[in-house]
Amino acid sequence: MKTLIDKKIDEKKQGNVLTIENQIVGTKKLYIESYGCQMNFSDSEIVASILNKENYSTTRDISEADLVFVNTCSIREKAEQTVRKRLEVYNSIKKSINPKMVVGVLGCMAERLKEKFLEEEKLVDIVVGPDAYRDLPNLIKEVEDGRKAVNVFLSKEETYADIKPVRMSGNGVTAFVSITRGCDNMCTFCVVPYTRGRERSRNPKSIVQECKDLFLDGYREVTLLGQNVDSYLWYGGGPKKDFKNATAEQKKNAINFSNLLEMVAKVNNKLRIRFSTSNPQDMTDDVIEIMAKYDNICNYIHLPVQSGSSRILKLMNRGYNRDEYIALVDRIKNKIPDCAISMDMITGFCTENDDDHNDTISLMKYVKYDYGYMFKYSERPNTAAEKKFEDDVPEEIKQKRLVEVINLQQKQSLENNKKRLNKTYEVLIEGLSKRSKNHYYGRTTHNCVVVFEKSSHKVGDYVNVIINDCTAGTLKGKII
């Protein structure tokens, strides 16, 4: 999820600007820009929904905005630097063109820095953490009354289950549906448990209803979203860690991730289901079985590994070792032979040596991932790794290892795609190709992007496409 977005940010030096279709037209204008993971993009839709009721409609033009929000990411230092640079740009716009604009920081950076943000960035008027968006109308009033406003309260219950997100003006075919918030895994390198709080699951009824509504609105694919979807557990609300205190009745009726997956798969067999992110330590065999049972659950798993070295995995507190990870991949491939797998990988974690790195390379050669999101380790303040270990791998070595891992992944992605030549796949049409108005693009069940010549079919239709050419990132084909 991350690199793709990071790359886009690098290209544009600007985050994704959200505009809402079919919104109630308000007299005030909201400009909202999002960085980081899919969850942030999804949260921005919730924010826009809350503020639409307060008479705000979205705009892409910052110079006319009454309210400017940036939804931020803290995962790596670079992500934070990008946001700081954007704030400088907002500052100059405020001074030169739009003195009335109120500026707010949302999301993980807001949660991490809290009031400090107001001291560090004089321009900022509002700081709101990921669980406090319902309070936005009050916070905005405070600012209108001449005060600065902060709410970084992390909730044990909040899932925004009842708020119908206003869909980003996307393709109208694929949508993200959030199912859990927060994370309890405490990987030592990761800031998420501190910025997004305790893990909690959303009521399955509201999830299924949202998927049904999306299908009726013409959507044909949903991605169930959470930091660790396999850990989903609904027992009536509240944090996952308190499940042990639930009543016998609650425990008996609890819904886990495989149950939820089946409920969503049954919404309609023409609705494709994906999910992200799977954590190897929480992924159970019943999830693999449900995937194999339902054709509309896509044959694709994003299964972050982070390292191929058991020693490093232990330091990362990932909860599995190399052999266990490989055994899981084997079980997946055994039950779903053509299942595509992608990963996240970190190079240069504390104490990583050449042997550890070689373990990463050999693991990649074993799994032959279809896709990868690869990062250099970036030390984050207050994480366990920052407190306990030294960030001792020199920058050049981190970089060299990253390049090696990326090059290998490129090569393997191309090899995997070549194996798909002359085969026919069902493709869900998502829209017009960015490069040509005469071509559509869509994806196969494996999440491979396919480009093919336009036909009488519409966006949102399923078509069978025979593959006749490919690059590492794209398949090309012809409708049959």
Ligand code: SAH
């Ligand atoms: N479970 C989450 C993971 C969030 S972070 C999800 O839904 O994707 C996404 C990826 O960023 C992680 O899998 C990891 O590979 C990378 N990452 C997290 N913290 C990092 C750090 N401190 N330095 C470098 N990469 C990091």
Ligand code: F3S
């Ligand atoms: Fe971060 Fe590990 Fe959770 S990577 S989001 S602490 S599963």
